[in-house]
Every structure is written in C-alpha cells, then in structure tokens.
Amino acid sequence: MKQTLTFTPSVIPSTASRLDPDAFDRSLEAFNEKRYRDSFLALLDFIGKGLRTRYGNADATAFEIPHGSIVVRIRTDGGRLRIEAPFLELPGKGRIPLLRQAAVLNICGMDLPRIVLRGERLYFEYECPMTLVHPAKIYYVLRDICHTGDRYDDEFVTKFHARRICEPRIERYDAEMVARLCGAIRAACDEGLREAAAFQNERNYGYAWNIIATTLLRICYLARPQGQLLNRLDRAIHELDREDIPLPEVVSRGCSFARTLGAMSDEELAEGLYRIETFIPEKSRATLKSIQDAFSESAARCAEALERKDYAVCCLSTVYKFYEMYYNSDVPEQVDAVISQALAQSASRPLEEAAPLLNDAMECIMEGDFGEEEDGGDEAPSAKASAGEAAPSGEASASEAPDTEAGAAEPTPLQREAMTGVLLQSGFLERYMKQRIHGTEAPDAAGAAERPDPKQTER
Template sequence: MKQTLTFNLSTITSTESKINVDAFDESLEAFENGDYLNAFHTLLDYVNPDLREKYGNSAGTEFNVPHGSIVVSIKIEDGQVHVTAPFLALPDKSRVPLLRQVAGLNFNDMDLAQIELRDEKLFFKYSCPLALAQPYKMYYVLEEICRTGDKYDDEFETKFGAVRIYEPKVTPFDAETLDNVYEVIQLSCRECMDAVKGFEADRKYGFAWNVLDTTLLKILYYAHPQGQLLNDLNKAVREMDREDIPLPEVVNYGKSVVARVQAMTKEELAEDLYFVETFISPKRRSNLKNIQENFEGTYDRATQAFEARDYQTCCLMIVYKFYEMYFYNDVQDDVNTVVTRALTKTSAMPWDEAAQILHEAMDNIMEGELDADDDDEDVDFGTMMNNAFANVDMNQVAQNMQQAMQQAMQGGMQEYLANVQTLQMQMMQGQISMEEYTRRVQELAAGLGNNQ
C-alpha cells in the first residue's frame, strides 16, 4: 500500500447535531422554578427545535415522534407524563427465546423504561409525575427507548421472526445514489483487501487492523446504512477493538466482515440504504474541547511519526481517527469542513504528500483554528482535472474527482457536487469517455464560478 485510502463525501448533507444547547439550560431553570410543563417543552426543544410544532398537538400535551421503526408517544395528563412506544408483535414460533432476550433487556440494558407484553405485543413504557420529570432523567428515558428499539427491532425480526407493530416511514435511496453507493463500497472493499494482503505478507498486523477498521468506519460514514447492516457494522467495529484475542485473529475477523459486505448484491444493500426520521440521535453531539481531548494521544504520536518521516504511520493514524470521530459523534460543521477538506485533498495520495496535509488539518483542530482560509478559490479547474487524468487508472478516477469536488465545497454547492459525482459514475461505468468527463466537469466548475 503506497497511498492513502480513497475518500467520498457522506450521502447525508450535514453531520451536525440538531440539539439546541441553550434550551436545556432553560429546561433546567423552568424545572427548578416549578414550571414543570414548560420544562418538558423546552427539553423537547433541546432535542430538536422543530419537534413540538411538527409532532405535537396544539395544547402541547401529546406528541407522537417517529424514531426509525418505532414511534415514541408522549402524553401529559392529570399531572403525569406517560411515554409509550410500540416495539414488536410476537411471532408464531420462537416466542420463548425472544421473550428471554426481552427479559434480558429489561434487566441489563434498560434502567428506567421497561418493555411490557400486552395482547401478544411488546411495548416500551415509562410513567412518572410531571413534578418528577427532571430534564436529565427524561432525556435518558427517551434516549434508552430510542436506542434499544432502534438496535433490537431488526435483530429480533431477523433472528426470531418478530413483526414490527409500526412500519417506519422511510425514503429509499434513489437509483442513481444507490448505484453510486454500491460502486464506492465495492471500490473501498477491494482497496482494503489489497492493502491488508500486503501488510499481512510483511506481518504488519497493526497496519492491517488499521485499514480494516478504517474501512468499516468509512462505509458507515459514507453510506449511512440503516437496519441490520447498521447493526452488523456497529458490532464489527466493537469486535475490532477486542484485546482478549491475538491481533492476527482480529484481522481475520475484520477481513471476513469486509468480504461479506463486498459480496452483497446491490439489491441486498438497498434493503438497508434509506433515510429515516429519528428522535434521539444515537451519537453524541460534538464539541471542540472533547474532540481535542480525544485527538490528543493520536496527535502526539502522529507528530512524532511525521517528524521522523514515517509518513505512512502518520497518515494511517490520522485518517483512522477522523473516521472514528464520525462514528461516535454528530460532528459540527466547522470541524467537518476542516476534516473533509483534508481527506478529499489527500484521497489516494502518496504518503509523503498526504502526511503534511492531514497533519496540518489535525493541528488546526487541536489549535482551534477552524476558519483558516484555503486557497481553493483560486484553483484552476482545467489544470487540476488534466493533472488528475495524466496517468489513466480507472480505479483512481473517483479519488481524483473527489479533489475537484472539495475545491467547490466551501461555497456549499451541493448541486455541483451531485452533478460531478454523477459524471464520475457514468465514466466508471463506460457511459462517457474520460475526455467528455473532463470537459463537462470543467464546464460545471466554470458555471460555479459565474454564480458566486
């Protein structure tokens, strides 16, 4: 492996959290002043400022909020808060093992809410007096219901044949996006397995582990899967961090997961590729201080590697840490811009060239310099695209194209990005020639400049 992994912008337009931090302070203050209904309302505003208007009644006493394949119903009456959510209907067979699993969730995974059986159906349930609906507690109640329901509905349907009570309202990826996602996943898996093969031959299992785990995180970041595929990939990421088994065995496990994803047909992928509304995000809301604290150890080691001219190690560590950040956090837009700019510029770039750019990006985050201007406004798109295709390599077309895409990203031109990605896939599939691709990208870039 002589260069960095390819990079593709996420299929979602923003990685930033919807949380309104100020509203939580208002909720706490209202609760401490005995204004309990207002405290609960502002707690919902903290989760999402649009939530009450979109999902509540005019009196502000009933809310039905979709979250994946469940709907969280909240009712406030007679001084009580009642939270319920339909989960699953019992199957004709495998009832006993399913109920054992549910009992385990009640005892081990859930602290406040519980899953109850009513008329052959499982429901999440929690109630308390409004005067005891402390904002921290109620947020945790809502979070554990959403987290547990979202995690186990697909798993219990797959394992035991349980039936969803509520059919989620989803927006499947359109055909063009699905084609793009399938091609990118295929390319990412091939690239990963080729790199791991080389590292294993040199017995560099640490590097092999890094590339495998980074690829899993990359697929989660890029494709934003749902359903059982999301559960499987999340589990794989956790398993890759095990320290109780030898590293070569962990590498073999990672290879099996990547191979399984690579073997999925486009139709199989499509089952878990869709957009769906959520109530409580499964990820943390990022803030710069926490990111800096989490990056600190990697930054020190990457700096040492960079100064020692061990550019490969420097790049591998930083790229992994960037994708890991997206795995655990809803990343704020300013940090996201710094990271995606660096990853796009260094996509499939030789180690010695990529190391400085990646290290500088992490350094900017550590120093809090998130608004540093880039020189992208003065880019000559024609020169850039000609250079990108000087050495024809179809596997690198996507990589070079991403560099062009990021140059335009600062203007927020989503239409431009979508058009360029479409042209990329048309060329990769042989629908247009390389010369046609280059000409049309140059035209798009020129049009972008005229519109600013």
C-alpha cells in the same frame, strides 16, 4: 502501501447536531423553578426545533413522535408523565426465545424504561410524576427507548420472525444513488482488503488492523447505513476492539467481514440504504473541546511521525481518527469542513504528499483556527463536490441527499450513572449535562476521579 485511501463524500449534506444547548438550559431553569411542564416542553425544543408543534396536540399535552420503526407516545396530563412506544407483535412460533431476549433488555439493556407484554404485543413504557421530569433523566429515558427499539426491531424480525406494530417511516434513495453507494461500498472493501493483505504478508498486523478498521468506519461515513446493515457493521467494528483473542485473528475476522460485505448484491445492500425519520439523535453531540481532548494524543503522535518522516504512521493514524470521530459523533460544521477537505485533498496521494495535508488539518483542529487555509488551492477537489469530481465512479455525492441520523455509540459508564437518577439531589447530574452539552470540564463526584472523562469522539 504507497498512497492513501480514496475518499468518498458522505451521502448526507451535514454532520452537525440538531441539539440546542440553549433550550436545555431553559429546561433546567424551569425544572429548578418547579415549572415542570415548561421544563418538559423546553426539553423537546432541545431535542429538535418544532417537534412539539409538529407532533403534539393543540394544548401540548400529548405527542406522537416517530423514531425509525417505533412511534413514541407521550402524555403530560393528570400531573404525570407517561411514555410508551409500540415495539413488536409476537410471532406464531418461536416466541419464547423472543421473550427471553426482551427480558434481557429489561435487565441490562435499559435503566428506567421497561418492555412490557400486553396481549400479543410488546411495548416500551415509562411513567413518573411531573415533579420528577428532570430534563437529563427524561432525555436518557427517551434515548433508551428510541435506540433500543430501533436497534433490536430488525434483529427480532429477522431472527424470531416478529412483526412490527408500526412500519418505519423511511425514504428510499433513487436507483442511481443506490448504485453509487453500492459501488462505493464495494470499492472501499476491495481497496481495504488489498492494502491489509500487503501488511499481513509482512506480518505487520498493527497496520493491517488500522486499514480494516478505517475501511469499515469509512463505509459508515459515506453510506450512513440503516437497519440490519448498520447492525452488522456495528458488530464488526466492535469485534475489532476485542483484546481476548490474538491480533492476527482479529484482523482475519475483520477481513472476512469485509469480503462478505463486498460480495453482497445491490439488492441486499439496498435493504439498508435509506433515509429515516428519528426523534433522539443516534450519535453524541461533539464540541470543539471534546474533539480536541480526543485528538490530543493522536495529534502529538502524528506530528512526531511527520517530523521523523514516518509518513505511513502519520497518514494511517490521522485518517483512522477522523473516521472514528464521524462514526461516534455529530460533528460541528466548522470541524467537518476542515476534516472533509483534508480527506479529499489527501486522497489517493503518495504518503509523503498526503501526510503534511492531514497533519495541517489536525493542527487546525487542535488550535481551533478555522480561517481560510493557505494550502487549500483550487487544484484539490472539495469534500462536498460531486462524486464524479471527487471520487471514482460509484461514489455518492453529499449534496444529493438530505440529513439523516445514524450510528450506535454506547453510553459511557458516567452516562449510565447519570441515567439512574441516583445523583439528582446532589446537583451532579445538572453539572454533568452541562459538560456534555457545552463541553465544559466534567463535574466532581464521589468516584468520578477514578473514571476517565467521557470522550464524545471515542466509543
């Protein structure tokens, strides 16, 4: 490998989270003051500004909020919180396997909400007194419903021929944008397979793994896929983390998926290329501190590699870490500006030229210094430039499509513990959510010291 991978700007213009930490603080304060309805309304403000006015009734007691292919219906009257979301209608044949899968989701896929059967239809539902609407608990209830419904509806429709109760509110890209994205996906697959094959021939499977993993993460970044295309990419990325099979086999499977993806027609790829309206963000909200924590080891390793002039290690590990962050997290605008510019400036350059640029970006993040960079210059293309200036033909421009939500990061064990509500009375959950939202230190709790702190930029 003599030069770095090419760079394609993301199809979305902003990677920033829309969550409002101040609104969560107001929700928590209202709950502690036993103003439970105000607490819930502030929670909706935390999730998205204007949600309750855009999707609620006049007295703010009923809401119907879309998330992908489901619509979350919420009622707060009668002293109780009731949440339901129509999921799927049973098929004429093969319904038993579908019901088994729904039962599995009830057992191990969600914590508090449940999938119930009403006649021929499956629904998500959850209900509790308003006195128990702790904002952290209810957020994870909504997250379970939205993410499970949006992830498995495509699976069940494809595998079991179930029928959607609500059609997803999607907006297709125009033909030109679809063609650009399809071309960018194929170009990324071809480039990744070519570079990985060179390392495989040298039996250097660690480097080959890095190239294939970066390629799949990069596709998620540039195209922000949805539906079954996203599900397939998620599975392939998770398969690359398996430790129960030899590394050469892991690399071989990753290459096989990349070849399959690159061979898909425009029509097949276009099925998963669109914008969709969401309720609960698909990715964690990253803060500068959480990113610095996740980057700490990589930053030290890259600096050491650059010092000993091991440019390949510096470039490969840094680029992988950057795309991994985008895959798992909604990234603050300042961090995105630094990293996307570094990726654009270092793209397709000799390793010895790209390594200092990437290391400078890593150091900028670790130091929290977002002033004007002296080395930026006017020669390198901006990360938000048009595809024709920043990347080869077929690559998409970030400025041509509005924001959307994507991704499917799994909850950490600490999140799962928080979701159960077991620690509500101790006050641990309140401190935990503050840590998640504001990026402060993780709270102490029984057994918490034995688990790693949740890193919002790691799977």
